[in-house]
Amino acid sequence: MITSHTVTPLIQQQQAAKKLLDDAKRLLIIPHTNVDPDGISSALSSYLLFTALGKECTVICPDILPESLKFLPGFDKLKQEIEISQDFFVNIDCSKGFEIGRLQQQADGQSVNIIITPKKGSLTEDMISLKEGPLPFDLIVVVDSAELKLLGSFYENHKELFEKVPVLNIDHHISNSKFGQTQLINPEASSATEVLYDWFCTDSSWKTQITPDIATLLLAGLITDTRSFQNPNTTPRSLEVAAELLDLGARQQEIIKFIYKTKPLSTLKLWGRALNHIQINEKERIVWSTISKEDLDEMQGSSKETHGIIDELLTTIPDADVCILFTEIEEGGLKASMRSTDAIDVSALAGKLFGGGGHARAAGFRISGYDNFQLKTVECIQKIIDELHGKSDDTAAETPPAPSPPPVSPPSTDDGSSIDVLQKLSE
Numbered sequence: 001m002i003t004s005h006t007v008t009p010l011i012q013q014q015q016a017a018k019k020l021l022d023d024a025k026r027l028l029i030i031p032h033t034n035v036d037p038d039g040i041s042s043a044l045s046s047y048l049l050f051t052a053l054g055k056e057c058t059v060i061c062p063d064i065l066p067e068s069l070k071f072l073p074g075f076d077k078l079k080q081e082i083e084i085s086q087d088f089f090v091n092i093d094c095s096k097g098f099e100i101g102r103l104q105q106q107a108d109g110q111s112v113n114i115i116i117t118p119k120k121g122s123l124t125e126d127m128i129s130l131k132e133g134p135l136p137f138d139l140i141v142v143v144d145s146a147e148l149k150l151l152g153s154f155y156e157n158h159k160e161l162f163e164k165v166p167v168l169n170i171d172h173h174i175s176n177s178k179f180g181q182t183q184l185i186n187p188e189a190s191s192a193t194e195v196l197y198d199w200f201c202t203d204s205s206w207k208t209q210i211t212p213d214i215a216t217l218l219l220a221g222l223i224t225d226t227r228s229f230q231n232p233n234t235t236p237r238s239l240e241v242a243a244e245l246l247d248l249g250a251r252q253q254e255i256i257k258f259i260y261k262t263k264p265l266s267t268l269k270l271w272g273r274a275l276n277h278i279q280i281n282e283k284e285r286i287v288w289s290t291i292s293k294e295d296l297d298e299m300q301g302s303s304k305e306t307h308g309i310i311d312e313l314l315t316t317i318p319d320a321d322v323c324i325l326f327t328e329i330e331e332g333g334l335k336a337s338m339r340s341t342d343a344i345d346v347s348a349l350a351g352k353l354f355g356g357g358g359h360a361r362a363a364g365f366r367i368s369g370y371d372n373f374q375l376k377t378v379e380c381i382q383k384i385i386d387e388l389h390g391k392s393d394d395t396a397a398e399t400p401p402a403p404s405p406p407p408v409s410p411p412s413t414d415d416g417s418s419i420d421v422l423q424k425l426s427e
């Protein structure tokens with residue numbers, strides 16, 4: 001949600017964020033779930049820099065660790081969980097001559113008694129006070145996440161921590177909900193790592209700590225969020241930052257090799273299936289393809305491996321205004337990723353017809369509760385064609401209705417298709 005509040009100038013945000021960082025000693029750094037290279041690289045570059053500056057840092061990957069990003073410097077530092085044990089203090093005022101002889105504890109099943117035997121003087125209630133001990137972190141740095149709930153179960157499981165510890169929100173999504181005590185949000189930056197780089201450069205003692213490893217991380221986020229500088233979010237500043245990072249020793253070829261030129265065999269086989277299943281309606285300028293559960297099983301792949309198909313295969317077909325990839329998902333149901341040219345607003349289509357959402361040129365939706373995947377995809381395409389022709393829903397309803405209306409889920413949040421879309425199109 002974009003608020004109407006006056007936007008704090010970037011320089012002031014950078015200064016406030018720096019002040020918070022300077023005062024903090026124990027940092028918890030975390031990117032969003034459904035991790036992507038920008039999120040992970042932002043978290044790891046912050047981890048490496050602030051560790052070098054003497055902070056005690058913990059870096060979280062709130063997802064299964066993505067094997068494909070193992071090449072990123074610092075990857076082995078990622079933790080999936082933390083153990084939080086906050087001590088509790090029972091304070092005894094000994095200023096009036098009281099001395100403890102012995103401390104014991106005695107449990108009776110329901111409760112525990114702490115028994116204090118005096119060595120000198122006597123103990124009264126007003127000499128005892130109780131307080132919570134320090135938390136394991138004094139600052140949480142959330143990177144590349146438009147909302148706290150995008151931190152997934154990590155946030156759900158540690159809500160109290162997020163309430164007690166100040167949160168620094170570093171992001172580049174225009175849709176950022178501005179959570180946290182302090183924000184450093186630059187919606188003009190093409191990646192969260194670009195926001196970080198500009199921030200790191202505001203302090204010369206920070207900038208000199210940018211090692212080739214940190215530069216590689218920062219460049220990895222920049223390259224992937226701009227899809228190698230192909231996306232319209234690429235600005236003159238992103239190209240400048242990329243050049244400066246190369247100067248600082250970023251290993252661009254390593255990023256290209258591991259992100260773009262290393263695909264598991266199962267992914268390539270799934271791409272083969274998708275290519276085989278491409279269907280085109282030339283008149284309506286719609287291209288679509290399908291990956292069924294059988295395809296996933298036979299190719300030993302996962303539905304999370306399909307998101308390159310739409311951006312790297314389907315959208316390269318000229319003369320199509322709408323591209324759609326239907327993928328059956330392991331948990332049941334299907335997800336559809338949509339891309340379009342300027343001619344069509346797929347977010348509106350996905351929302352109106354299927355309760356999905358996203359952005360004008362990239363959107364998605366989910367459907368569950370159908371009997372036949374292939375028939376369902378044909379039905380979806382027909383609905384889209386009818387809608388593009390301005391036919392009303394009543395007309396569409398004249399086709400034989402499904403036994404019961406399929407429940408429609410909100411846009412997917414588990415792969416590149418739509419959380420990506422929801423976050424990314426503002427990039």
Ligand SMILES: [Mn+2]
Pocket residue numbers: 038039144172190191192225
């Ligand atoms: Mn990003």
